[in-house]
Amino acid sequence: MENQEYIISIQNLSKSFDGKKVLDDINIKVKSGEFVTLLGPSGCGKTTLLRMLAGFLAPDEGTILMDGKDISDTPPNHRPVNTVFQHYALFPHLDVYDNVAFGLKLKGVPEKEIDERVRKVLKIVSMTDYEDRDVESLSGGQQQRVSIARAIINRPKVLLLDEPLSALDLKMRKDMQIELKEMHKQLGITFIYVTHDQEEALTLSDTIVVMNEGKVQQIGTPADIYNEPVNSFVADFIGDSNIFNGIMLEDRKVSFIGHEFECVDEGFGENVPVDVVIRPEDVYIMNQDTGAQFTGKVTSCTFKGVHYEMYVNTDDGFEIQIQDYNAFEVGSTVGMIIRPNDIQVMKKDHVINRFEGQMTDSSHVNILGEDFECPETGFEAGTRVVAEIPFDKVDLTDEQSDGTLYGEVHALLYKGNHYHLTVRTEDGDDIFVDTNDVWDKGDLVGVNFPAQDLIIRKKDENV
């Protein structure tokens, strides 16, 4: 059976709370012994998914197979999993030894065996000398080690870890990351780890599942995710990146920041709008312009410990972030080169705003629950239409009441010479906006569509 090579197989899993989908058709397969991290911004559904694996929450749709068996009806305590939470949840009145031994004692395991097993797991979590210590006298990192010991003593096949290091300070977190990886190797059990910290995910995981808004965006090794992000969300979320609008001119030729570049991508078609990602460390910077593909002026240069981080304004008006071991003086003119292998080309999810609606009369269209003036169409009231508006034609206002619609800036992406925003309306519709104005995530805005910029066609007409 195909599923048996996977210890966990999550199939078409969906979950809604109060009518809002928080997990949407999730499909993930986990191999035995793998270290898999669920990574995504706050609210993307990571914890909900972990709770379903643990059995604390039931899916609305879909199945979870463990060892090839559907575990939908298996209660939490009969699943071969154990969970380590962000907060340690230790018994304050028991010492380290008794906290770890608790589950085994409850099960009536013979004392000699308990003793052996407790000592073994305390060794794994480097807490051998702390058996008699009161848990409240321990540091956060030590308490978390005890929680892990308690979770692994029952020999679960799968350990679920929900942001276990997030309550620790940076130094302790880094140390614990190394220890967790070591523990994983030593134990040989499958780890499913939840975090919103991309660096932690890149450090620890065999496989990363990047999630956003209840959907899986990409599954891959840390190197895959970093080097070959599948969309601009992943590129922006993982590491620093320059993201530009581009046009794939033909196979292996892409245009962005006002220049044509050779790349390695094929199969996009000709003259197709794309997103282009360039990692800051992949831009070669030099003092002279001979041999450079494009030139610009350094606007800032900051030492970051190992490398310098610089911002350069190109002669064509794009800002580009560059990391280099050498510093280039602010104000100096520099030349730059980007190699074909370092250009990551991605398909765009949307190239224009497109809404379905109907005409209220021949020059007004009802879309997103509101009437908008549009160019004269000659269409009768009630005609089903598709209305389009380019991203850069959408008008945003400070005052919500000045807009025909209003919404909240839900996501934003800097594209080198403008911002690409997603404005989400009260009804949950997304409007994409390209603007030079600076907005913050969470800003409440009014939205207008200038009448002359709305493009209306009958619904069944071909694009």
Ligand code: ATP
């Ligand atoms: P964080 O890192 O902040 O914990 P997350 O990615 O783990 O975020 P979840 O905790 O899974 O996200 O939450 C996903 C969404 O579901 C959020 O919008 C959250 O408010 C909502 N949610 C979670 N549990 C419930 C619940 N029991 N009832 C209603 N809504 C819930």
